[in-house]
Amino acid sequence: MITKAIVERYEIEAFLTLAEELHFGRTAERLRVSTAHVSKTIKGLERRVGTVLFERTSRKVVLTPVGSALREELRPAFDRIQQSIRNAKRAGLEVRGTLRVGYFGSAGGRYLLEVGERFQARYPECTVRITELQLSDGASRLRNGEVDTMLCCYPMFEPDITVGPVLYGEAKMLAVAAGHPFAERASLCLEDLAEVTMIQNPPALPIDFDEYHHPKQTPSGRPIGQGPVAATFQEILALVGAGKGAYLTTEQAPLYYLRPDVSFVPVLDAPPLQFSLGWLTTGLTPRVHAFVQAAGDMTNSRTE
Incomplete structure (x- = not known):
């Protein structure tokens, strides 16, 4: 059973903003909520923590020693979380357009279609185009840009091609x-x-x-x-x-x-013949990286 977090994200954001502004009105403006909402949020946080975090008078708002210590501990962690969210959003925006994926044989095509469905559920702005390759032209079509990544067989000895983890094998x-x-x-x-x-x-x-x-x-x-x-x-x-x-x-x-x-x-x-996704070492785009991740996640879900 999943238990509810002791402190909610919006409470942390309100606390850190008030700790910077030391003014309920300016805090409310930054958060685009009412002053009463900020006051209610901070009081709720103090009840959760079990102590007063701000001293309030008609003239000023100041942090208590406990509030000051909490701010010093929370600020770096909160900033890292915010940056991670921004990075994820940026990566999501970059995964768009068309991703061309090559395969050998019908079994490889079916596997990639399943990965493609998982991938497009995550990145609806990116279209996956599956292309059949022949034994004689796989690496060359990757090198000339006809495909962005392809289902490869281990071992791969091409110096300019990087191969990801094994996804599945066949006897x-x-x-x-x-x-x-x-x-x-x-x-x-x-x-x-x-x-x-x-x-x-x-x-x-x-x-x-x-x-x-x-x-x-x-x-x-x-x-x-x-x-x-x-x-x-x-x-x-x-x-x-x-x-x-x-x-x-x-x-x-x-x-x-x-x-x-x-x-x-x-x-x-x-x-056994072991399969993985390969790409030009210089061609690991956000689209390719996201597709490799989707394939790995599907493999992991099947083994759990």
Whole structure:
């Protein structure tokens, strides 16, 4: 149960203003209320505190020792609160216009749409535009300004791109032709990849990232066959379905890309694909910062 604060904000504001002016009339003018309202507020505060804070005569108003001590303690804290509120208002005013967010694959698009709804509820002056990216052009479209931030996969080795905290992860699965012997297996391990030819990502994909998620050899050092190159995920699945090779993807693929000629089998010891938002290190605008915060809040709410 939440208990009511002992002292209300308006009482603190009235007290600090009267402590500066030492005059009920001028205090009322600054606060845009009546003198009687100021007097009633201060009396109520004194009752809450349990002692007199001002000595009042027909000629003057002065702080008591307790009132003076209270002013010295309250003023810095109140000023910090006021500044924080001003900062929040300023940030809110800056989060407007259009924010362009890129993603890879249908699962990423759905996730970003959910984040976008949360974001726009907070910042109705800012429109979120979700754009699908291809494996070969994500970083370049971020660099040339076509998107402001994008859903990235760990690890990210681009020196000019900053990546935020992990938002969610997906376990790995191997996409194989429906008629392949592996399609009958309940699960696989990385060592099994020596028995298949792997469809290759486009050369534009960072080498370190590709090697981490699509290794060229098994953990024991056996070579993994290298198959044809594909530029998009749809091309990859078409090649897999035609029996031209296999491809390491994630557990979301069967939900969004189910095909009669492709089967998806869990690879139990493969590192998961972890997703986060990335942006140009020089491009952390208030809009991007606010969107990253909204995504983090949504992730936290799901784990609580």
